[in-house]
Amino acid sequence: MPIEVLLVEDNPGDxxxxxxxxxxxxxxxxxxxxxxxxxxxxxxxxxGAFSRAPRPALILLDLNLPRMSGREVLASIKQxxxxxxxxxxxxxSSDAAVDIDxxxxxxxxxxxxxxxxxxxxxxVVDRINDFWLRHVRFPATAVN
Amino acid sequence: xxxxxxxxxAPREVLLVEDSPGDxxxxxxxxLAANRAxxxxxxxxxxxxxxxxxxxGEHAGAPRPDLILLDLNLPRMDGREVLxxIKRxxxxxxxxxxxxxTSEAETDVSGSYxxxxxxxxxxxxxxxxxxxLVESINDFWLTMATLPQQH
Numbered sequence: 295m296p297i298e299v300l301l302v303e304d305n306p307g308d309x310x311x312x313x314x315x316x317x318x319x320x321x322x323x324x325x326x327x328x329x330x331x332x333x334x335x336x337x338x339x340x341x342g343a344f345s346r347a348p349r350p351a352l353i354l355l356d357l358n359l360p361r362m363s364g365r366e367v368l369a370s371i372k373q374x375x376x377x378x379x380x381x382x383x384x385x386x387s388s389d390a391a392v393d394i395d396x397x398x399x400x401x402x403x404x405x406x407x408x409x410x411x412x413x414x415x416x417x418v419v420d421r422i423n424d425f426w427l428r429h430v431r432f433p434a435t436a437v438n
Numbered sequence: 439x440x441x442x443x444x445x446x447x448a449p450r451e452v453l454l455v456e457d458s459p460g461d462x463x464x465x466x467x468x469x470l471a472a473n474r475a476x477x478x479x480x481x482x483x484x485x486x487x488x489x490x491x492x493x494x495g496e497h498a499g500a501p502r503p504d505l506i507l508l509d510l511n512l513p514r515m516d517g518r519e520v521l522x523x524i525k526r527x528x529x530x531x532x533x534x535x536x537x538x539x540t541s542e543a544e545t546d547v548s549g550s551y552x553x554x555x556x557x558x559x560x561x562x563x564x565x566x567x568x569x570x571l572v573e574s575i576n577d578f579w580l581t582m583a584t585l586p587q588q589h
Contacts, residue, residue, distance in 0.1 A: 372554075379551035391587040398532035398586040401525070401554045405584045418582070425578035429571060431558045433548035 296324035297427055300350035302334040302367060303327060303385075304359050311412050312354070312385075315419035320427055326350070331362025335370055338377055350380060351432050354422070356408075357386040357393055365393075368400045379433055383422065450476045450580050453503035455487040455520060456538075457512050461561070465507070468572030473580060479503070484515025488523060491530055503533055504585050507575070509561075510539040510546055518549065525554045532586045534579060 299316065303309045309327045316323045326347065328334040334355070337344045353371070357364035364384065371377045381403040386393065389407045397405050406422070409415055450473065456462050462480050469476045479500070481487045487508070490497045506524070510517035517537065524530045534556040539546065542560060550558050559575070562568045579585075 378554070379548060381551070381557060389584065394584050395532065395586050398534070399528075401531065403556050404534060404579070406582060407584045421578060421582050425574055425582075426557070429559055429574050431542075431547050431560055433551050434544050 295322075297322050297352075298348040298350045299323055299325045300334065300337060300353045301325050301327045302331065302353065302355045302359065302364065304329050304356065308356075308408075308415070311415050312419060315416045316423065318416070319420050319423040323423070323427065324348075330360045331364065331367040333361075334359075334367050335362065338371065338374075338380075352426055353380055353382040354385045355382055357384060357388055357397075365396060365400070368397060368402060372401050381426070381430070381432070383426070385418070448475060450505070451501045451503045452476055452478050452580075453487070453490060453506045454478055454480045455482075455484065455506065455508045455512065455517065456480065457482045457509065461509075464565070464568050465572060468569045469576065471569070472573045472576040476576070476580065477501075483513045484517065484520040486514075487512075487520050488515070491524065491533075505575075505579050506533055506535040507538045508535055508555075510537060510541050510550075518546075518553070521550060521553050521555055534583070534585065536575065536579070 301309060301312055303312065313325045316325050328337050336342055337347045340347050355364045355367060368382060371380065371382055384397045384402050384405045385408050387408045394405050406418060409418060454462065454465055466478055469478050479490065481490050489495050490500045493500050508517045508520060521535060524533065524535055537550045537555045537558045538561055540561045547558050559571060562571055
C-alpha cells in the first residue's frame with residue numbers, strides 16, 4: 295500500500311529533486327505533483343482529469359504558485375470539511391515572517407523553509423520522511 | 439547548515455500537558471539529552487494548560503510556548519477540549535500543537551486532525567522508543583520547522 299504524497303510545486307526542477315529524494319528515502323512513498331494551485335484543488339477534490347486521484351496522506355505545498363497561490367490553496371483546504379484533516383506542510387523558499395505567521399494562522403501543520411542547495415533538499419525530504427512517515431499517525435481515511 | 443539549528447542561546451519554550459509523573463520525567467530527561475535550549479514547562483491537566491496559555495492566576499508570567507505537547511486523557515479538562523479551545527482562539531491557534539498520547543482510537547486520531555492538531559503521535563511504551571520519539575520531535579519541530587515569530 296503506497297503512502298500518497300501530493301507535492302504542489304511549479305518548479306519542475308524542484309519537483310524532480312523532491313520526487314527523487316523521496317524515492318531514495320522511502321520506496322513506499324508515491325509522489326503526485328500538481329504544478330499550480332488550481333490543479334492542486336482539482337486533484338484534492340477528485341474533479342475532471344483527477345477523478346481517480348488518490349487521497350493524499352500528506353500535502354507538501356509551495357507558496358508561490360501560478361493561477362492560485364499556496365496561501366489560497368491552504369485556506370481552501372482548511373475551509374473544506376472533507377480536506378481539512380489532511381496534514382499540510384508548507385515547503386517554501388520564503389522565510390518572510392508574514393508568510394510564516396499567515397500559514398500558521400491558517401492552520402498549516404508545519405512550515406519548512408526550502409533550502410537552495412539540492413543536497414540540503416535531500417536532507418529536508420529525509421527529515422520529513424523520518425518524522426511524518428515514520429512517527430506520525432494519520433487518520434484512517436488517509437490510507438483508503 | 440546554520441539555518442537548520444537555532445542558536446544555542448535562544449531558548450525554546452515547550453509546554454507539556456501531561457498528568458503521568460513518569461511520562462513527565464521521561465520527557466524532561468529526553469529533552470535534556472536532546473537540546474539544552476529547551477525550557478520544558480509542565481502542567482498536569484487541561485484547566486491548568488488553559489491558565490498557562492492565557493497567563494491567568496499563578497501563570498501570569500508564563501511565556502508563550504513555541505510548541506505544545508498535549509496528552510488527550512487528562513483530569514478536569516481533557517486534551518480534546520484543550521485542543522478545541524486552542525484552535526478556536528485567534529491568539530493561540532498558531533501555536534503548533536502536537537498530540538502525544540497512548541490512545542490508538544481512530545476517533546481520537548481523526549478527531550484530532552479535524553480539530554487541526556498539527557500532528558498526532560502515539561506514545562511509545564518502551565523507554566528507548568520514547569527517547570527516540572522526543573529526539574525526533576526536537577529534530578523536526580525545534581530545529582527543522584520554521585515556527586511562528588509572533589510572541
